[in-house]
Amino acid sequence: MRFFFGFIGHNAFQAWAVAENFFKEISGMYYLTRATFYCTFIEPFRGKPNKWKPIWTQMEEVGVKSTTIVFLVSFLIGVILAFQTASQLARLGALDFVGALVGVSITRELGPLMTALVMAGRVGAAFTAEMGTMKVSDEILALETMALNPVKFLITPRFIAILVMLPCLTIMADLMGILGGFLIGITTLGIDPIAYYDRSIEAMVIKDVVTGLIKSGVFAVIIVMVGSYMAFIIEGGAEKVGENTRTSVVVSMILIIIADLIFTSLFFFVT
Amino acid sequence: MIKVNHLRKTFGEGDKKLIVLDDFNAHFESGQITSIIGGSGSGKSTVLKHLIGVYKPDSGDIIIDGDPLVNSNRETLVRIRKKFGIMFQSGALFNSLTVEDNVALPLREHTELNENTIKIMVKMKLEMVGLRGAEHLKPAQLSGGMIKRIALARAIALDPKIVFYDEPSAGLDPISIGVIDKLIVDLSKKMRITSVVVTHEIPSAMRISDKIIMLYKGKIIAAGSPEEIRNSEDPRIQQFINGSPDGPIPFSKSQKDYGEELKEMRFS
Amino acid sequence: MKVNLHSEEKEGVVTVFIDGEFDMAASPKIRNFLAPLFHENSRSIIVDLSKVPYIDSSGIATLVEGLQWSHSKGKKFRLTQLSPTVKDVFEIARLLTVFEVFDTIEDALQGV
Numbered sequence: 001m002r003f004f005f006g007f008i009g010h011n012a013f014q015a016w017a018v019a020e021n022f023f024k025e026i027s028g029m030y031y032l033t034r035a036t037f038y039c040t041f042i043e044p045f046r047g048k049p050n051k052w053k054p055i056w057t058q059m060e061e062v063g064v065k066s067t068t069i070v071f072l073v074s075f076l077i078g079v080i081l082a083f084q085t086a087s088q089l090a091r092l093g094a095l096d097f098v099g100a101l102v103g104v105s106i107t108r109e110l111g112p113l114m115t116a117l118v119m120a121g122r123v124g125a126a127f128t129a130e131m132g133t134m135k136v137s138d139e140i141l142a143l144e145t146m147a148l149n150p151v152k153f154l155i156t157p158r159f160i161a162i163l164v165m166l167p168c169l170t171i172m173a174d175l176m177g178i179l180g181g182f183l184i185g186i187t188t189l190g191i192d193p194i195a196y197y198d199r200s201i202e203a204m205v206i207k208d209v210v211t212g213l214i215k216s217g218v219f220a221v222i223i224v225m226v227g228s229y230m231a232f233i234i235e236g237g238a239e240k241v242g243e244n245t246r247t248s249v250v251v252s253m254i255l256i257i258i259a260d261l262i263f264t265s266l267f268f269f270v271t
Numbered sequence: 272m273i274k275v276n277h278l279r280k281t282f283g284e285g286d287k288k289l290i291v292l293d294d295f296n297a298h299f300e301s302g303q304i305t306s307i308i309g310g311s312g313s314g315k316s317t318v319l320k321h322l323i324g325v326y327k328p329d330s331g332d333i334i335i336d337g338d339p340l341v342n343s344n345r346e347t348l349v350r351i352r353k354k355f356g357i358m359f360q361s362g363a364l365f366n367s368l369t370v371e372d373n374v375a376l377p378l379r380e381h382t383e384l385n386e387n388t389i390k391i392m393v394k395m396k397l398e399m400v401g402l403r404g405a406e407h408l409k410p411a412q413l414s415g416g417m418i419k420r421i422a423l424a425r426a427i428a429l430d431p432k433i434v435f436y437d438e439p440s441a442g443l444d445p446i447s448i449g450v451i452d453k454l455i456v457d458l459s460k461k462m463r464i465t466s467v468v469v470t471h472e473i474p475s476a477m478r479i480s481d482k483i484i485m486l487y488k489g490k491i492i493a494a495g496s497p498e499e500i501r502n503s504e505d506p507r508i509q510q511f512i513n514g515s516p517d518g519p520i521p522f523s524k525s526q527k528d529y530g531e532e533l534k535e536m537r538f539s
Numbered sequence: 540m541k542v543n544l545h546s547e548e549k550e551g552v553v554t555v556f557i558d559g560e561f562d563m564a565a566s567p568k569i570r571n572f573l574a575p576l577f578h579e580n581s582r583s584i585i586v587d588l589s590k591v592p593y594i595d596s597s598g599i600a601t602l603v604e605g606l607q608w609s610h611s612k613g614k615k616f617r618l619t620q621l622s623p624t625v626k627d628v629f630e631i632a633r634l635l636t637v638f639e640v641f642d643t644i645e646d647a648l649q650g651v
Contacts, residue, residue, distance in 0.1 A: 138363035145323045146377050147352035382563045384597055385570055391600035395632055429563070430595040461631045 029229045039152040054157040062123050063165030074173035078180025086189050099196040100203030102181030111174040112212040116219035120252040127227030128248040132241040135234045155228045166220040167213045215263050219256050226252040272465040273299040278331035291317050293489045302463040306476040309486035319469045355433035356426030362418035364410040371406035377428045396424040416447030436468040440475050452479050473512050544572045551582040558590040561598035570601045577608040585647045589620035619647040
């Protein structure tokens with residue numbers, strides 16, 4: 001009996017510690033995000049302009065070098081979607097509607113989401129690994145003691161880069177996905193190109209693309225903030241960098257899905 | 272130049288409370304080299320982290336060139352930090368930047384100087400540390416001793432009045448140690464820089480210092496000129512400067528009796 | 540502290556008088572003052588440092604730039620009346636021999 005209560009007490013204590021840790025992380029992330037917004041959007045108007053060179057470098061790293069994987073993934077998603085829906089729609093005699101289905105699901109959901117997930121793995125991990133290494137080798141401390149703000153110096157360029165590039169990549173992913181569906185539709189599935197095009201245009205609305213872009217902006221903030229936070233909290237050695245890089249990818253993927261759910265339901269109920 | 276009064280710092284809470292620094296007083300004078308020596312865990316790095324404004328003390332105050340550092344706001348902290356340079360143990364150079372960009376970074380960020388002027392200044396700083404010509408190398412291409420010299424060049428980029436050295440000679444070969452020691456002395460004597468050196472290299476500290484502060488378990492056990500330290504009667508100091516394994520400073524970190532601890536071991 | 544600058548031209552020799560600390564804050568201003576002088580029709584430029592109580596490495600770098608300009612334009616660039624503190628800084632930078640340094644303006648004017 002005593003053992004049993006001891007057990008519960010121990011567990012409750014542990015649960016409390018976990019919860020406390022969780023809230024500490026949340027507030028830490030909040031403060032870092034606030035500092036980043038301040039450095040990125042407010043400080044430039046108070047006589048401390050952002051430097052363009054690091055932003056360009058990051059844009060190239062984040063955006064240009066991610067195009068291949070984003071194109072490939074979204075193109076294949078379009079192809080797969082067309083194949084998967086074709087067999088079902090054919091039974092209903094509505095094969096022409098493959099285009100509509102592919103177009104709507106890509107622009108509304110899969111384009112922004114898949115791009116964000118790919119980028120969380122590719123760029124979020126790189127953010128944590130890069131800045132985490134700087135943290136363990138005292139480079140971030142060196143910045144601070146040189147009276148340079150690490151947030152402004154390291155996070156702001158990455159923040160701006162991904163905030164601009166993720167929506168751009170999302171648009172390209174949308175186009176590639178639709179192209180993938182179209183190519184399969186008119187070749188393997190034998191749908192008339194004109195009909196495919198007409199059905200797609202009928203079904204898709206510009207609002208879907210815009211909501212997709214709003215979402216991808218939010219995903220961008222999640223990726224860069226989780227990536228940076230996970231790097232900035234590293235204490236200790238190299239093994240921590242690896243550990244936090246993994247955590248960073250996992251956490252940002254989960255947060256992306258949650259944010260997606262929230263925004264989708266918001267758009268669903270509001271509009 | 273730097274005054275430290277009654278500095279006290281503890282880590283942890285309750286039973287695990289650990290006093291890392293207890294009543295640390297020091298006065299670092301202009302143009303002098305002061306070394307803080309002690310074994311690992313003696314609190315010497317903690318002192319340095321307080322001086323550069325990374326740690327906040329539990330009590331006590333630090334005044335750097337007339338400005339109080341403890342509890343200062345962001346602007347004061349920035350102003351104080353522009354007055355000193357620091358050379359980290361690992362060098363802490365930015366690996367993605369070339370040597371030139373590393374040294375130029377504080378100049379580009381904190382001054383309105385023309386890019387050509389900055390390039391000339393970088394060359395001058397590199398000449399001072401004897402590495403002129405290394406401008407376009409990346410830190411990964413440099414040896415340990417070179418990294419430290421570049422780190423020193425970066426530390427003095429803004430012509431600071433104060434330079435902090437964190438273990439300047441750790442992990443270097445004897446010749447590199449000699450080079451770094453000479454640089455520290457030259458800089459402080461010729462440019463009247465106040466130098467604070469945190470080290471456990473006794474011979475090097477004895478050579479370069481005007482004053483030595485010895486820490487043991489967070490307390491100052493000796494302070495004075497190298498001569499005074501060398502002639503001290505305190506067995507702890509003698510043990511440390513002679514590097515003997517036997518003496519009042521125990522080799523084992525454990526406070527508990529070995530036999531007792533073995534007897535009390537429980538296996539679950 | 541504000542640095543004051545003015546120049547005098549006499550028989551093709553421009554003498555620049557610097558009054559104030561020649562530090563990181565003053566260097567950009569002094570550089571902008573010196574740069575156009577090298578495009579004028581003067582033979583030589585003399586910098587009078589008698590009222591400079593302190594010079595830092597940015598000041599020296601600015602003067603090195605002046606030296607570079609004078610070389611490319613084929614003009615003479617001389618420094619005069621260095622205070623002992625200022626001279627020390629040149630010595631530490633090991634650049635005292637690189638410049639043509641004179642104790643008085645009269646000496647500096649010889650053979651320009």
